[in-house]
Amino acid sequence: MLVTPGQCVCVRAVVPALSFDTDTTNQTNVEAYKPVPGWPADSLIVDLVMQSSQNSAGVHDPLYIDARVTVSVDMRAVARNQGYGSRVYEGSAQVFDPGEYALDARIEFRNGQWNAEPGQFMPEFHETRMRTTLLINTLVQSVVRVERDLKHPTYLRRHQNLPLCTDGAASGRWIPEKNLPASWKQWQYMSPAEDGRVWVPYHCRLRRISHAEFVFHMSRNWPSVHWYGDSNSRRTLQPIVQAGQWCHTNTSMQADCLCNDTPKDLFPSEWYAHMPVPRWYRVHTQGVRSDEIFADLRLKAQPRTDPRPILDKDPIDNHTLYGPDYVPPGYRLRDDYFDLYYLFTRGTLDMDGSHWMRDITQAAIAPYPSADLVIFQMITWDVAFGSYAVFARSVELLARRLRHVYPHAQFVYRTGPYWCCRNADSQQKKYSRLRFASFDAHARAVFRHILRARIWDVSGPSSQRPPKVKRNPENMPCSAHSRSELVHLDNQIFINMLVND
Numbered sequence: 001m002l003v004t005p006g007q008c009v010c011v012r013a014v015v016p017a018l019s020f021d022t023d024t025t026n027q028t029n030v031e032a033y034k035p036v037p038g039w040p041a042d043s044l045i046v047d048l049v050m051q052s053s054q055n056s057a058g059v060h061d062p063l064y065i066d067a068r069v070t071v072s073v074d075m076r077a078v079a080r081n082q083g084y085g086s087r088v089y090e091g092s093a094q095v096f097d098p099g100e101y102a103l104d105a106r107i108e109f110r111n112g113q114w115n116a117e118p119g120q121f122m123p124e125f126h127e128t129r130m131r132t133t134l135l136i137n138t139l140v141q142s143v144v145r146v147e148r149d150l151k152h153p154t155y156l157r158r159h160q161n162l163p164l165c166t167d168g169a170a171s172g173r174w175i176p177e178k179n180l181p182a183s184w185k186q187w188q189y190m191s192p193a194e195d196g197r198v199w200v201p202y203h204c205r206l207r208r209i210s211h212a213e214f215v216f217h218m219s220r221n222w223p224s225v226h227w228y229g230d231s232n233s234r235r236t237l238q239p240i241v242q243a244g245q246w247c248h249t250n251t252s253m254q255a256d257c258l259c260n261d262t263p264k265d266l267f268p269s270e271w272y273a274h275m276p277v278p279r280w281y282r283v284h285t286q287g288v289r290s291d292e293i294f295a296d297l298r299l300k301a302q303p304r305t306d307p308r309p310i311l312d313k314d315p316i317d318n319h320t321l322y323g324p325d326y327v328p329p330g331y332r333l334r335d336d337y338f339d340l341y342y343l344f345t346r347g348t349l350d351m352d353g354s355h356w357m358r359d360i361t362q363a364a365i366a367p368y369p370s371a372d373l374v375i376f377q378m379i380t381w382d383v384a385f386g387s388y389a390v391f392a393r394s395v396e397l398l399a400r401r402l403r404h405v406y407p408h409a410q411f412v413y414r415t416g417p418y419w420c421c422r423n424a425d426s427q428q429k430k431y432s433r434l435r436f437a438s439f440d441a442h443a444r445a446v447f448r449h450i451l452r453a454r455i456w457d458v459s460g461p462s463s464q465r466p467p468k469v470k471r472n473p474e475n476m477p478c479s480a481h482s483r484s485e486l487v488h489l490d491n492q493i494f495i496n497m498l499v500n501d
Contacts, residue, residue: 001144005152008092009144011073013105013130015042015087032120033112036388036438042087043108043434044130045420046073047467048144053099055148061098062179063156067197068466069097069173096202097156097173098148104467105130108421114432117387122430125423154202157181164500165204168412168493169457172201173464190492193485195469199461209495211244212285212331217499218338219305224369226341226406228360229377232417232480235487236377237342243287247484257484280368281340285331297339306334341368347378348394349386356398362405371409374402375456376447379416379439380480384429388439395443399450411453412494416440417480418462421471425479456497458482458490 003009035041048071053064073091095101107128108114116122132142149155153162156175174197180189190206192198199206218225227233239246247257281288282297292300309330346354365371382391402411416436424431440459447453462470462482482490 003095003144003146005096005146005149005154006094008094011046011091011093013044013075013089015107017085018110033115035112035115039434039438040075040077040089041112042110043114044075044089045106045108045433046075046091047104048073048093048095048101049104049467050099051102061148064097064099065179067175070464070466071095072463095146096154098146101144103132103142105132108433114434116430122427159200159205162203162205165201165206165496166501167204168497169455169460170201170204172199175200190489199489206492206496208492209499210327212327214495214499215283215285215338216331216334216336219336222338222373223304224339224371225373226371227375228343228345230344230346230380232380233377235481236491239488239491241281241283241288259481278341278343282337283340284337285334305336308334339369346381348391348398349381360401360405371406374406374409375412375414377414378443379436383431383435383439391439392442395446399446403451411451412456413444413447413453414456415459417482418459419480456494461489462486
């Protein structure tokens with residue numbers, strides 16, 4: 001099948017009927033599970049994966065050699081499937097990058113077993129590869145070839161002509177850094193992940209923004225930030241309060257960087273005890289100052305933005321080329337800051353002394369600077385221990401409470417992590433890919449509708465990684481934490497969303 005860049009490809013999958021032996025226990029267990037309403041009974045993970053950058057003339061495009069560009073396909077039931085008969089699913093994928101693609105399709109769970117609710121046993125994760133060719137039917141094709149269009153705006157060599165990203169959920173693909181044009185080194189593209197690939201959006205351009213520039217922008221536009229979230233937020237905040245100097249070198253891949261960010265001097269024990277104890281930080285150009293951590297910051301009041309001028313314009317403004325780590329002269333001399341209020345939360349759950357109904361009130365935030373920007377991250381605990389029906393009702397109540405407590409603030413909803421291809425680190429946690437996706441989709445819709453929240457998507461880039469990389473156990477070795485390379489990418493997506501707007 002030959003398509004042009006930007007066309008959509010239809011993917012259909014037939015899942016065979018379930019079979020049961022003479023023991024009815026298996027059938028009884030299957031009947032106990034129900035998918036989230038509106039979501040498929042069977043969990044299929046389907047990807048279109050670039051196999052070759054070779055065109056019809058047999059010439060390889062050097063920009064895409066060994067890229068393994070992956071386009072994830074969300075599958076939905078074609079018709080109302082009932083009982084244990086064969087089921088048909090359909091999805092579409094928009095493809096841009098030139099090359100030949102093949103399907104990688106696998107069954108994760110059958111008959112709603114991906115949605116284990118409280119009190120139900122979480123089945124063992126097991127993948128089954130699906131056949132992607134039907135030799136007896138010449139009308140069914142499993143290979144897609146995208147032709148090369150040098151003038152198409154998504155063609156990789158034209159990437160630097162795109163506008164800067166302001167969308168925190170921009171789609172994209174992973175490209176080996178070694179393939180990028182040498183001239184790009186003068187621009188501020190993202191740092192590569194552990195496999196040497198760089199996240200490159202299709203329709204906009206990310207630039208690597210220094211911590212100093214980020215703080216300067218926040219001090220002028222969002223001088224007070226209130227942040228609610230779990231340990232995923234804590235890992236996100238590690239680079240922010242340490243001026244980017246957290247797991248920022250290739251030689252620092254200790255346990256902290258992979259998963260277990262153990263207590264450090266900058267963080268009180270409450271950050272790791274998961275208790276609802278609020279912390280208030282003043283984030284300077286050079287990070288958080290140790291002498292301010294346990295101080296009453298109101299006694300240290302000073303201008304949020306130093307009056308000394310910036311000596312040079314932003315390189316993007318005047319199209320002057322600088323290196324990826326460029327910091328304009330003057331940024332390092334400044335004493336800009338923004339205030340950050342952080343509270344550990346467990347989504348909508350009432351657990352271990354933490355519950356949003358008690359913790360998110362006007363009285364609770366009264367001692368702190370009023371918020372210009374409110375960031376809310378959730379999903380992880382709700383997916384692990386909650387009921388979807390209760391969650392769906394609670395999210396709307398939570399959003400309305402946030403609107404009441406913060407009537408003048410702007411909101412950002414940070415998605416849950418991407419979960420794929422393994423068991424949780426505890427049998428008590430009901431983690432599955434579709435359970436994360438379904439909870440997250442509902443929360444996104446509610447936050448958009450009630451709070452007009454901007455979406456900060458940290459799951460999208462991970463979902464587009466090549467199949468082998470998704471299944472690398474080192475990429476999310478414990479709980480639902482991402483390794484540090486992806487944490488830094490997630491933060492840059494967030495920073496670009498705010499600074500470039």
